[in-house]
Amino acid sequence: MKILVTGGLGFIGSHTVVELQNKGFEVLIVDNLSNADEKVLEGITAITGKTPIFEKFDLREKAKVQDFFGRHSDLTGVIHFAASKAVGESVEKPLLYYENNLGVLTYILQELIKKDEAHFIFSSSCTVYGQADNMPITEDAPVKPAESPYGNTKQVGEEIICDTCKVNSNLAAISLRYFNPIGAHPSTAIGELPIGVPQNLVPFITQTGIGMREQLSVFGDDYPTPDGTCVRDYIHVVDLAKAHVKALQRLIQNENQSNYEVFNLGTGTGSSVFEVIQSFERVSGKKLNYKIVDRRLGDVTEAYADTTKANTILGWKANSTLDDAMKSAWDWEQKIRKPRS
Structure with a gap:
């Protein structure tokens, strides 16, 4: 089965390509390299033993x-990462x-709806949730006015897909709402x-730890949280990548309950x-230089x-701990840069 991964040489895209190839999918990558490096292909090949087809264009x-879609009419599905972020x-x-973020999405969907079956x-x-009223955040939480054009493109992007699925029964789609992806592949062949x-x-933490940045700025320590700093959900990028494969398999096997779903x-x-700073200090054995500054x-x-x-419907669960993810990020940082004295 051929899968197109747009932005497949980026951080999450490259890790997803690895997981797809590990599951036997044939992968095609389109990337304009505006925020990626073609050398990532070498890392993907080193991990999987197979080099995906790569085309560079915008x-x-x-x-x-x-x-592209005319030349690859046998595509089984598309995983779409190519966006400014x-x-x-x-x-x-x-x-x-x-x-x-919206023009490209529209062009891809216009090609997919021409197919007898598309995933x-x-x-x-x-970011579609803004500051949610309740924690933890469920998929039923209201989508609030976006804080930025980036956030708005994700909201509107979901609306475009939902509206397209309503009138095209041959298209099945899943939107995956990520929280905060971190880490690197355990092989250290690819990373952020x-x-x-x-x-x-x-x-920023790992670059500070390696000596590339002088100091980390912590934006505010007066939030209404246990220690006064902002709280986020940090997920290992490999766990995240595996979820994309699960979602794709769900659509291919017609296990979806409707032709548009959100997870x-x-x-x-x-x-x-x-x-997060304490986790870094544990796994690296280094004290991090940071200072408290005004809120952002x-x-x-x-x-x-x-x-x-x-967990229940997609059959997926994040398995890595914060320390696991931080250690992989630190291992990757040490591989790509030599510590400065």
């Missing part, structure tokens, strides 16, 4: 999307985000490779910024998943 070019950048460049997995986000200053906590993907446990605009106080639906 999915915003509709004619190229049409040409930096919250701050989305505020500064909203049109880029709407064009890339589609969408990379969504817990942020371009420039990391937008996320864990790569939360997290551990079900919230961890504070201080707890747009940060919600806490967000962690109720994973009951994914």
Whole structure:
């Protein structure tokens, strides 16, 4: 079975390609390399013993999307990761985000609905919930006004897919709402490779630990949480990748209860910024240099998943602990950079 993975050389995409190939799927990757490196292919090959087919082009070019689907009419499904994802950048460049995240989604769906049977997995986000009223967050929690154009593209993206599924019975889709993916493959052949200053906590921690960054800023210690820092649900990227395979198999085997479904993907446990720092210090044996600074605009106080639906209906569960994920992130950091004295 041939599966297209858009953005398949990115952080989550590359780990998902590995899990797909481990399950015997034939994988095709389309990536414009705007936030990825072609060398990731070597890592995927080192882990699986097989190199996926790779085509470099920008999915915003509709004619190229049409040409690709014309040449690969035997695709079984699509897992769609190709999107811009930096919250701050989305505020500064909203049109880029709407064009890339919504235009590309539309072009792909336009091709899929031409098929007799099509399966589609969408990379969504817990940002659709905003600051939820209750913890843990279930899939029934209200979708609140987005805090950023990025968050809005995930909300509208889900609406586009849902509306398309309503009038195209040949299309079956699942949106996976991630919480906070971290870590790296245990082989250290692939991992997170942020371009420039990391937008996320864990790569900033490991870069500080290795000496690449002087200090970590903790944005606020006066939140109404047990230790005053923000709480998030940190999930190992390999666990997350395996959920995509489960979701795809659910659609292929016609186990879905409707042709559009939504699942939360997290551990079900919230961890504070201080707890993540402490985890890093445990697995690395290093003391981290950090300082408390003012709160950051747009940060919600806490967000962690109720994973009951994914556990029971999808048959998936996150198995790695926070320490497991942090150790893999630290192992990866040490592999790609030499510590500075």
